[in-house]
Amino acid sequence: DAGITQSPRHKVTETGTPVTLRCHQTENHRYMYWYRQDPGHGLRLIHYSYGVKDTDKGEVSDGYSVSRSKTEDFLLTLESATSSQTSVYFCAISGSPSGGPTNTGELFFGEGSRLTVL
Amino acid sequence: SQKIEQNSEALNIQEGKTATLTCNYTNYSPAYLQWYRQDPGRGPVFLLLIRENEKEKRKERLKVTFDTTLKQSLFHITASQPADSATYLCALDASSGTYKYIFGTGTRLKVLA
Numbered sequence: 001d002a003g004i005t006q007s008p009r010h011k012v013t014e015t016g017t018p019v020t021l022r023c024h025q026t027e028n029h030r031y032m033y034w035y036r037q038d039p040g041h042g043l044r045l046i047h048y049s050y051g052v053k054d055t056d057k058g059e060v061s062d063g064y065s066v067s068r069s070k071t072e073d074f075l076l077t078l079e080s081a082t083s084s085q086t087s088v089y090f091c092a093i094s095g096s097p098s099g100g101p102t103n104t105g106e107l108f109f110g111e112g113s114r115l116t117v118l
Numbered sequence: 119s120q121k122i123e124q125n126s127e128a129l130n131i132q133e134g135k136t137a138t139l140t141c142n143y144t145n146y147s148p149a150y151l152q153w154y155r156q157d158p159g160r161g162p163v164f165l166l167l168i169r170e171n172e173k174e175k176r177k178e179r180l181k182v183t184f185d186t187t188l189k190q191s192l193f194h195i196t197a198s199q200p201a202d203s204a205t206y207l208c209a210l211d212a213s214s215g216t217y218k219y220i221f222g223t224g225t226r227l228k229v230l231a
Binding site for chain 1: 126150152154159160161162163164167207209212216217218219220221222223224
């Protein structure tokens with residue numbers, strides 16, 4: 001299995017509080033992604049990163065920010081959580097096993113982080 | 119608008135038959151299209167990738183076709199088994215060659231013994 005871990009795996013928070021989810025990889029892959037999954041909507045891309053400090057918005061980026069200061073970590077921050085951000089969040093990685101610019105294309109997913117905003 | 123559509127209704131088939139799942143897309147020009155399997159409570163798992171210049175790809179009992187004119191991919195599982203029951207997701211790169219992957223909503227497959 002790809003070395004990808006998400007933390008925390010479960011979190012309950014209140015509306016208006018900041019939340020940061022962490023994705024850590026040990027594969028030296030260039031690309032990292034944050035998705036959210038909700039019933040009836042499938043997986044929706046929030047942000048993705050194509051290198052250190054290089055990020056791009058996805059389909060549902062409003063209310064979320066990301067940072068990637070080193071290859072292995074990709075942080076997703078909800079500056080002020082809302083109930084509509086209650087979801088399961090998945091991190092994924094993609095790239096070349098050698099860490100180079102090429103990409104095999106396939107995504108490897110973490111186990112997910114379940115966030116509940118009350 | 120851009121859309122990726124998979125049959126949202128569950129697909130029930132009898133064990134041993136071939137399951138065929140559809141992925142249609144609108145206003146994308148993907149270089150890659152992928153299929154994933156997802157079990158309840160787990161992250162998606164990669165199954166197959168097909169490139170825009172490939173018509174068909176096979177892996178064991180799985181076959182994927184990619185028709186860029188119809189803007190459609192078909193995913194087949196032959197000799198289906200109850201263990202194949204899961205949700206199957208298609209994904210494509212939203213901007214050709216960027217690896218910015220967008221997913222369809224998935225189709226739940228149930229194989230009946």
